[in-house]
Amino acid sequence: xxxxxxxxxxxxxxxxxxxxxxxxxxxxxxxxxxxxxxxxxxxxxxxxxxxxxxxxxxxxxxxxxxxxxxxxxxxxxxxxxxxxxxxxxxxxxxxxxxxxxxxxxxxxxxxxxxxxxxxxxxxxxxxxxxxxxxxxxxxxxxxxxxxxxxxxxxxxxxxxxxxxxxxxxxxxxxxxxxxxxxxxxxxxxxxxxxxxxxxxxxxxxxxxxxxxxxxxxxxxxxxxxxxxxxxxxxxxxxxxxxxxxxxxxxxxxxxxxxxxxxxxxxxxxxxxxxxxxxxxxxxxxxxxxxxxxxxxxxxxxxxxxxxxxxxxxxxxxxxxxxxxxxxxxxxxxxxxxxxxxxxxxxxxxxxxxxxxxxxxxxxxxxxxxxxxxxxxxxxxxxxxxxxxxxxxxxxxxxxxxxxxxxxxxxxxxxxxxxxxxxxxxxxxxxxxxxxxxxxxxxxxxxxxxxxxxxxx
Numbered sequence: 001x002x003x004x005x006x007x008x009x010x011x012x013x014x015x016x017x018x019x020x021x022x023x024x025x026x027x028x029x030x031x032x033x034x035x036x037x038x039x040x041x042x043x044x045x046x047x048x049x050x051x052x053x054x055x056x057x058x059x060x061x062x063x064x065x066x067x068x069x070x071x072x073x074x075x076x077x078x079x080x081x082x083x084x085x086x087x088x089x090x091x092x093x094x095x096x097x098x099x100x101x102x103x104x105x106x107x108x109x110x111x112x113x114x115x116x117x118x119x120x121x122x123x124x125x126x127x128x129x130x131x132x133x134x135x136x137x138x139x140x141x142x143x144x145x146x147x148x149x150x151x152x153x154x155x156x157x158x159x160x161x162x163x164x165x166x167x168x169x170x171x172x173x174x175x176x177x178x179x180x181x182x183x184x185x186x187x188x189x190x191x192x193x194x195x196x197x198x199x200x201x202x203x204x205x206x207x208x209x210x211x212x213x214x215x216x217x218x219x220x221x222x223x224x225x226x227x228x229x230x231x232x233x234x235x236x237x238x239x240x241x242x243x244x245x246x247x248x249x250x251x252x253x254x255x256x257x258x259x260x261x262x263x264x265x266x267x268x269x270x271x272x273x274x275x276x277x278x279x280x281x282x283x284x285x286x287x288x289x290x291x292x293x294x295x296x297x298x299x300x301x302x303x304x305x306x307x308x309x310x311x312x313x314x315x316x317x318x319x320x321x322x323x324x325x326x327x328x329x330x331x332x333x334x335x336x337x338x339x340x341x342x343x344x345x346x347x348x349x350x351x352x353x354x355x356x357x358x359x360x361x362x363x364x365x366x367x368x369x370x371x372x373x374x375x376x377x378x379x380x381x382x383x384x385x386x387x388x389x390x391x392x393x394x395x396x397x398x399x400x401x402x403x404x405x406x407x408x409x410x411x412x413x414x415x416x417x418x419x420x421x422x423x424x425x426x427x428x429x430x431x432x433x434x435x436x437x438x439x440x441x442x443x444x445x446x447x448x449x450x451x452x453x454x455x456x
Contacts, residue, residue, distance in 0.1 A: 001139070004290045004445050006136075011128075015128050016123070017328065019111065019124055019437070020111070020113075022048075022086070022124065022265050023113040023114070025041045025100055025102070025113070026088075026101075026114075026176075027087050027088055027120075027150065029064055030154050031090060035076070035109055035170070035450075038065070038369075039065065041069050041086040041106070042150060043058065043291065044084050045148050046058050046067050046085075048124070049069035049127060049409055052128070052134060053072045053130070053134030053135065054069045054130060056069040056146075057069075062158055063151050063152075064087065064110070066149050066150070067147075067149075068146065068169070069141055069144075069284065071130065071143065071147035072143045072145075073140075074139065074141060077375070077451075077452050079144070080142040080145070080175070080322075080451060081144075081147060081172035081175045081405075081409075083147050083178065083179075083197055084122070084177070084178065084179065085149050085153070085179070086123070087150045087152055087153050088114050088118070089426045091428070098264065101113060101428075104116070105404050110433050111432050111433065112340070112429055112431045113430065116428070116432035118179065118419075119152070119179045120398070121432040123148060125441040125443075125444050126146070126439045127293065130144055130448075133448060142451050143298055143453050147159075159401060160404055163404055171449060172411055173413070174374045174412060175411055176413070176444075177220065178415075178416050178417060180399075180415045180417030181420050181423070183391050183393055184420070187265070187391060188388055189390050189393045190389050190391075190414070191392045191393055192369075193293070193294065193367040193395065194394070194399055195395070196363050196364040197361070197398040198338045198361075198362035199324070199325045200323075200341065201324070201357075201360070202230075202322050202357055203356040203358070204223040204227045204319060204321070204353050204355075205319040206222065206318060206352065207318055209318050210307075210316070210317055210318050211315060211316040212315065215314050221315060221350055221352035222316050223319050224306050224320040225315055226306065226350050227303070227436070228295065228346055229350070231300055231322060233348055235298070235345075237283050238284040239284055241297075241298045243337075243344045245337075245339050245340050246337060246340065249333065249408055251289035251331045252443075258290065261287075261289045261290060262423055266288070279287035282295075290394040293393065293394035294329060294331060296340075297327040298429040301324065301325055303350050304322075307312070309446075320427055326341070328367065329365045331365070334362030334363060338359050338362060342359075343430070363403045363404075365398075366403060366406060369412070374412060374414055374451070377453075378416055378450075380450045381444070381447035382416065382443050383406055384442070385440070385443035385446055386439050386440035406438070407437055409423075414447075416447075418432075418439065418440030419436060
């Protein structure tokens with residue numbers, strides 16, 4: 001490991017320069033105008049893998065390319081599959097950026113650019129750690145595969161098909177994903193649980209056109225009023241979700257987990273102050289960390305209906321719609337609960353209106369064992385690089401590919417985040433602390449060593 005660590009130190013500045021080159025590519029997967037940039041992004045990742053000493057290829061899909069890399073010469077050693085993505089969110093609103101989103105700017109020990117932490121910077125740490133091993137020792141302690149996609153921010157439809165069709169190509173013993181965060185500055189973390197998700201849209205239709213509220217109001221149902229009443233029934237006054245069967249399959253937190261969460265440094269007063277809200281809210285009987293990480297939710301993500309321009313316009317709108325998502329916990333079935341939500345809203349839809357329900361996507365929640373040899377390897381690697389034991393946390397969000405890895409490949413995933421929740425992911429002024437970029441690279445290099453030792 002000494003020569004590997006020396007290589008990482010000697011080439012640290014170049015690694016940052018190459019990260020800047022990657023960040024200059026505006027690989028916005030949601031915008032068709034950036035199709036050439038998506039190709040440039042895939043080619044850059046392929047070239048980075050080749051430069052590191054791995055085999056690499058670009059795999060065309062019906063959407064944006066997938067980059068596959070591999071080094072498979074470690075006999076009797078486990079195989080790790082690194083997943084990441086080179087696509088990024090749109091940079092809007094541009095006027096809120098201190099520096100242009102695709103012109104990386106280093107200030108105050110951070111690199112600022114769209115994709116800095118989500119996920120170009122975090123993903124690149126694993127390529128650079130592999131490079132350090134191959135350039136110094138000529139080999140890796142484990143077999144490595146890389147799957148770097150360009151559609152994470154738009155649903156990963158082609159990735160799911162690739163993994164299913166190329167099962168043997170991507171077969172591995174454990175997956176590694178760095179697309180999460182540390183718990184807090186100087187408190188590294190391993191995420192051992194993710195919530196699942198279901199997403200849908202409910203549209204209530206009334207009259208065949210907008211009507212004058214003075215002439216027609218009171219004689220026909222107002223779809224906005226109806227939708228508001230329907231949605232108001234989703235929660236009771238204790239914050240519990242009223243969809244039939246919603247909690248039937250929920251696996252509760254263990255006493256040990258609740259104790260572990262309670263010991264994490266968390267200042268709820270500061271948390272609420274940062275969000276500028278007067279009080280916490282949520283399901284009765286649980287604290288904020290438990291609600292965020294390990295309890296199911298139902299949120300209205302947006303409502304559209306009627307006139308929303310300047311000044312009054314007195315109408316009975318023709319329709320109204322709401323986008324709804326539920327974050328799920330282990331054992332909840334997204335398809336079953338989507339059907340239950342549809343039935344719940346249909347039953348509450350008043351006479352005089354029609355409900356149209358559209359389902360988008362869903363995936364189940366996951367919780368991984370914290371006692372596996374893979375987890376032990378990750379803990380040791382992070383402690384070595386960050387000089388601190390990682391805390392074990394859950395994540396309130398969803399990473400569908402992790403569920404896909406379990407369903408298709410039958411493997412657990414090490415969720416090793418090097419960034420911070422305060423890195424403005426998906427927001428203006430996204431950033432990545434350079435110290436954490438380098439520590440993440442060292443932790444990755446150490447991980448390959450630890451995985452090999454614990455499998456022998």
